[in-house]
Amino acid sequence: MxxxxxxxxxxxxxxxxxxxxxxxxxxxxxxxxxxxxxxxxxxxxxxxxxxxxxxxxxxxxxxxxxxxxxxxxxxxxxxxxxxxxxxxxxxxxxxxxxxxxxxxxxxxxxxxxxxxxxxxxxxxxxxxxxxxxxxxxxxxxxxxxxxxxxxxxxxxxxxxxxxxxxxxxxxxxxxxxxxxxxxxxxxxxxxxxxxxxxxxxxxxxxxxxxxxxxxxxxxxxxxxxxxxxxxxxxxxxxVWRGGKLWGIGPSAAGFDGRVRRTEVASLARWLEGVPPEADELSIPERCNEIFAVNLRTAFGWTPELWAQVPGAEPWAERLERTRAVAAQFPPDFLNVREERIFAGENGLLFWNDVAEAML
Ligand code: SF4
Missing domain, CATH: 3.20.20.70 (Aldolase class I)
Incomplete structure (x- = not known):
């Protein structure tokens, strides 16, 4: 935690x-x-x-x-x-x-x-x-x-x-x-x-x-x-790999493995006890989001790391979907290998475009 x-x-x-x-x-x-x-x-x-x-x-x-x-x-x-x-x-x-x-x-x-x-x-x-x-x-x-x-x-x-x-x-x-x-x-x-x-x-x-x-x-x-x-x-x-998180204090975001909850960005309203706002996504949408966020890292994903994300589909399916996205970009953007998926330097630089294609 x-x-x-x-x-x-x-x-x-x-x-x-x-x-x-x-x-x-x-x-x-x-x-x-x-x-x-x-x-x-x-x-x-x-x-x-x-x-x-x-x-x-x-x-x-x-x-x-x-x-x-x-x-x-x-x-x-x-x-x-x-x-x-x-x-x-x-x-x-x-x-x-x-x-x-x-x-x-x-x-x-x-x-x-x-x-x-x-x-x-x-x-x-x-x-x-x-x-x-x-x-x-x-x-x-x-x-x-x-x-x-x-x-x-x-x-x-x-x-x-x-x-x-x-x-x-x-x-x-x-x-x-x-x-x-x-x-x-x-x-x-x-x-x-x-x-x-x-x-x-x-x-x-x-x-x-x-x-x-x-x-x-x-x-x-x-x-x-x-x-x-x-x-x-x-x-x-x-947190990038989808780890669970308690978010304490005004504007803090928490994550329970499925739902992200964000506290109100106002000290006065937080003190009044306004409940956090829940960001409900389906499990596949949430997994896609986590996958894209951690592609900002040079290390990216291995099958072992991916298996720890709650609700993650089998690695073989993830490989196939990522290959389809990678095909839309020049070859050095996304490296999709059996043992690891990671962004190249240009993929990191243009991560927003990669994430958009993925989400
Ligand atoms: S205003 Fe406060 S939170 Fe924002 S950058 Fe300056 S010190 Fe940090």
Whole structure:
């Protein structure tokens, strides 16, 4: 089992962001959220989770007493060896908070977005150079078993050379995971009309990312994710493969093996107890969706992995259907072999087209 816990607060609103966040919180809002989150966590069986992911919003925004209470209810869910990941924003960290987290989580994911203060400004990202450098030093020295940096490319004004320099700096810091996202124009983002990446540049940067990071020993394992061997995010890998998931907190999504349930994206309504929205698909539709999502990974599917998806049809049928889809694309898009199905580099790059043909 996996568990996702959502913290719906942020100091401000980044210009590119369309995630749900209630903004800068009052103390009362944080307390109300905490009480309900803890109550829901207490209803879940102890020692049941192989992965727990604390995301947001900004999960590192609450102060240490609030986080202490949160972890008092989160940690009993963890099985031995559980991956416990937490997203962190540099400007909300202190040396003390990093030390506190090091004692409770196994993986920290820092939202850098860009090492260049000018480009962070273009993104509408409120983070000073000093806050970023401090956070990198504290995390580097704390000795987390795993740590990730989030970066964005395709930012207006960012050259290919500048992106290469960002990648080289990130790879030199000692993290074992990098998430590199292409800037996209998200509906509802505060600066959406300014967030218009050049498509050709974006493709060149994506290709460069794969080459640069492979040379640094951090190969691509999913369209936007790169890891040293053993550094892959187990939570995400499990969810991509159709793993069951509890989604706790406003806007969080859960999955019981068949139905996806998404909590309302409003703190006030979630506190009122509005029930989650169920996304009912037939078993074949759900299996198709899971199959397409995990084709975003470089590894793809083997018969053994596919057999673990509830309701999955026999591998031979899946091979036949995928061969029919692959025939619509150039030969290097989808590799369909008896022992494994996986997308080639172009298949990853044009995954949306492949998924559309599949669904
Ligand atoms: S990008 Fe992250 S920190 Fe920025 S507004 Fe969105 S959720 Fe908050």
């Amino acid at each position: 996996n568990c996702y816990v959502h913290t719906p607060f942020c100091n401000g609103r980044c210009g590119y962001c369309a995630f749900y966040s209630d903004g800068a919180p009052s103390e009362a809002k944080v307390q109300n959220w905490l009480v309900r989150i803890c109550r829901q966590l207490d209803e879940l069986p102890r020692n049941s989770c192989s992965t727990i992911y604390l995301g947001g919003g900004t999960p590192t925004l609450p102060d240490i007493p609030v986080l202490t209470e949160l972890f008092r209810h989160v940690l009993p869910l963890a099985k031995s060896g559980c991956e416990i990941s937490m997203e962190a924003n540099p400007e909300t960290l202190t040396e003390g908070k990093v030390g506190f987290l090091r004692e409770r989580i196994t993986r920290i994911s820092l939202g850098v977005q860009s090492f260049d203060g000018g480009l962070r400004k273009v993104l509408g990202r409120n983070c000073s150079d000093a806050a970023l450098e401090n956070a990198l030093n504290w995390i580097g020295q704390a000795g987390f078993p795993h740590w990730n940096l989030d970066l964005i490319y395709g930012i207006p004004g960012q050259s290919l050379e500048a992106w290469q320099a960002e990648l080289r700096r990130a790879a030199s810091l000692g993290c074992d995971h990098l998430s590199c996202y292409n800037l996209t124009q998200e509906e509802g983002a505060r600066l959406a009309e300014k967030m218009v990446p050049d498509e050709e540049d974006s493709v060149a940067m994506w290709k460069m990312t794969g080459e640069e990071l492979a040379r640094a020993g951090i190969p691509r394992y999913e369209i936007s994710n790169y890891a040293r061997p053993g550094g892959e995010c187990l939570h995400n890998v499990s």
